[in-house]
Amino acid sequence: MTPEELSAAIATCLQDAIASGELSVPAEAVPRQLRVDRPKSRDHGDWATSIALQLAKPAGLPPRKIAEALSSRLAGIAGVAKVDIAGPGFLNITLDASAAGGLAQVIVQAGVAFGTNDSMAGRKINLEFVSANPTGPIHLGGTRWAAVGDSLARIFQSQGGDVTREYYFNDHGNQIDRFARSLLASAMGLPAPEDGYGGVYIEDIKDRVLAVEPAILDLAEAEAQERFRAVGVDLMFGDIKESLHNFGVSFDVFFHEDSLHQDGAVEALLEQLKKSDNLYFHDGAWWLKSTDYGDDKDRVVIKSDGNAAYIAGDIGYFANKRARGFDLNIIMLGADHHGYVARLKAAAAALGDDPDTIEVMIGQMVNLLKDGAPLRMSKRAGNVVTLEDLVDIVGTDAARYSLARFSSDSNIDIDLDVLTKRSNxxxxxxxxxxxxxxxxxxxxxxxxxxxxxxxxxxxxxxxxxxxxxxxxxxxxxxxxxxxxxxxxxxxxxxxxxxxxxxxxxxxxxxxxxxxxxxxxxxxxxxxxxxxxxxxxxxxxxxxxxxxxxxxx
RNA sequence: GCGUGAGUAGCUCAGCAGGAUAGAGCGUCCCUCUCCUAAAGGGAAGGUCGCGGGUUCGAAUCCCGCCUCGCGCACCA
CATH class of the missing domain: 1.10.730.10 (Isoleucyl-tRNA Synthetase; Domain 1)
Known part of the structure; x- marks a missing residue:
């Protein structure tokens, strides 16, 4: 017998007691999910419930009275050997050994299905995670999401959810240009641009681009930069996908932000928002009235240089997900992005959609300790620790497990020295x-x-x-x-x-x-x-x- | 300043739709292989659950205030 089965049986007893008039409890005071807990002390039976204490006030009766009304009924549940009333009104339940032991057979017969459920059946869930920019390898924060996100997807599926794992490539906008310029600078033997990226991986990608296009430096600079962008981003995509694959994470969709701009989807949505009076023109830029929908401040969607701001892509992406039929869109972001939550939901509301179809999960930082001291990481300086580094050091199993066993709400410190020891x-x-x-x-x-x-x-x-x-x-x-x-x-x-x-x-x-x-x-x-x-x-x-x- | 996450054993962290004596691993100190894997198990020591109020029969858990730390507060993405 599982605690859920026992809980359901107790709920039935409670309904009986109410129906018979023995207990008078307002319907709204009856908890929907009746909890049974495993008592800390074995003297308190196999399972315990505090339902009598919870109902005392709404029923206007002392808790022990309620416990008494319930205990004889609980004793009648098949598999229950004994019911005791303890302390202020706890009901302590002891099972027949045979009722408890039967579970072993149930589990073996259920096999891989044991623990699964259909409570999320019919839910079409889009789970967006990692989504690291294709300007460098996946760093530790992204690695945490890869472990947590993929596990969450598996857990949703175990509950019957229809899950799509999705990766959003931000391959539009000027960070990609910075990436391309960094590759070009490296190829020309120049230092990394002020706003660009450095580090060994830039050298590596540069070498691989040169291997594919040996004559690239003979091109005019703008053309060479464009070739570095096209080939370099492709190589980066390939590396990221391979890292994730080796990590046991299979994305169903790799979505390219650029496609939203290419096919005019973003433009059409912005027109729609203008018509619905959710955009206004100010200081040469177009702003979304996100404050009307709970955001702290209005947000620029079209910059004064005429280019779409980042949030424009997000608006298009959300509409795209909805058009694909997802009723729950979970987005996992690092703590440095938590300011996005309000604007994403505001954008959904401005489109006339339900902001509750968006759920943003914020994951706190992963800090690395080396020799007991925090290791400062910077993508620009190139001293990042990547997913592959972590896997090289501790292996996929340990990496995934050690990242997934912590609440996403807590900062975690990973001590490289300890993990390197491969101890238990x-x-x-x-x-x-x-x-x-x-x-x-x-x-x-x-x-x-x-x-x-x-x-x-x-x-x-x-x-x-x-x-x-x-x-x-x-x-x-x-x-x-x-x-x-x-x-x-x-x-x-x-x-x-x-x-x-x-x-x-x-x-x-x-x-x-x-x-x-x-x-x-x-x-x-x-x-x-x-x-x-x-x-x-x-x-x-x-x-x-x-x-x-x-x-x- | 505003927002947001955290503060629980020496360390790293669980527990927080309120429940009975606050947990685990690691670390420290004892003990257990003639017995299916001792990579294990048993025991001991170790805690003002950041601080102060409040709600409640009952608060680590809920509410308010404060303190400390992380992260964020761009016409960057």
Whole structure:
């Protein structure tokens, strides 16, 4: 029995109590989702609910009275062995060992489907992340989003969501010109332009452009710069796509900002905004009245030089996504872009659309520590640490896991020295090891002749088994919450909890018989549990894009 | 100044649609392999949950104020 199933059963009991007139609670006071928690102390049963305390005020009754009204009904739920009223009115529920143990079989039979759900079915979700400019390699901030964004996409899919992973290439505007000029300067042996880019990767791209077009420097300067732009940006695109692919992230759409300008989409939308009186002309530029829609200040959409400002592309891009049918557009941005949120939503509102179809996730910075001191990074100076650097140092699994296990809201410090040690300070090893251990136990069980031909749910009654079953049962709920709050780190953290419970169980309970002991249903049932743990760990690691090795 | 994120154990961080004695990993100190992977497990030490008010039967969690730190506040993208 999972906590969700128990919760649903308790909700039914509550409805019964209300219907029978025993309890009088205003409908709006009844929580839609009735929570059951795992108590910290084993003396408080397997699961507990504080529903009686929550309903005391709206029902106008002492909480213990409510608890009493509910406890006899809860005791009647199939699989519930005992219900106690404790403290101010907690309801502590103890399950039959057989009801709790049945979960092991349920999980094995569900396989990869265990934990999945259809709560997001029918939702067409566009998940835009990384979107690093094609003027350099993916830096650490982008790497964090690659790990978090791809995991979130997988989690949405596990909940039935229809997800499109999308990468927006800002290949329009003068940063690309700066990139081209930087390549040209490098090829001519000049220092990087004042507003340009430097560093080894510029040298590298320059060399590769020259390899493709050896005569490029014989062209007139403007023409040479254009060739550097065209070929250089292409090479950069290729590098970025390859890095992401090697990182296990497959984007469905690489969207080029330039295409919005090429096909006239942006121009048409700006005309529409002019007609709807959402744009005005001032100081030689066209401004969006974004303050009418909650922004701090109005924003220039067409600069006085006649060129489209950056937000013009965003307006076109949003309209494009909506035209493609996405009802939820999640955009992941770094903390240095959080000022965008208001203007993006304002732009949506100005178009007459629903700003709530846009959700912006802001990820805080990743700081690197080297020799215990913060490492300052600058793309211009060229001392960036890239996705590839990180993968070279710690590998894809550790990189993805260590970035995904933190809340995006917190700044994280990654100590290169620690990660270079490849010690088990990285929890990914702890979780992967637990998975490898389940595989080893299964191999040994098979060699000893233990199979899953028998199952006695009631036999899983050791304290470590009760704990292990409980945390396995929480997995679907953790997944659902992870999707709801867009927080993949909840999955990672719960895997660590499961791994810990598994290691403790392993220490206390054997699957394979010792020596020539007779094989019983206890051995077989424990094999079910062992395999269930392996399944859940593999499912969870899969959602994080991390491998689940059978041997380590 | 305004906006925004953070402040929880020595370190890195969970927990925050309020719940019973605040957690994990690492680090420190003990202990456990004749027994399926000791890359593990058990135990100990270690906390005014930034500070001050408020709401509540109950606050790390919600509200208000303050302090400190990160990030942002362009006709750059």
């Amino acid at each position: 300070e990285n929890p990914v090893f702890y979780v992967q090891y637990a998975h490898a251990r389940t595989a080893a136990v299964a191999r040994n069980a098979a060699a000893a002749g233990v199979d899953r031909s028998g199952f006695d749910a009631g036999a899983l009654n050791h304290p470590t088994e009760s704990e292990l079953l409980a945390v396995l049962g929480q997995y679907p709920g953790v997944l659902a919450q992870s999707a709801q709050f867009r927080e993949p780190h909840r999955v990672a953290r719960h895997l660590e909890v499961i791994a810990g419970a598994y290691h403790r169980w392993y220490d206390a309970c054997r699957v394979a018989p010792v020596g020539d002991e007779e094989i019983t249903d206890l051995n077989r049932t424990r094999l079910w549990l062992n395999d269930a743990v392996g399944q859940v760990l593999a499912n969870g690691l899969g959602l994080l894009g991390v491998s689940a090795p059978d041997r380590m």
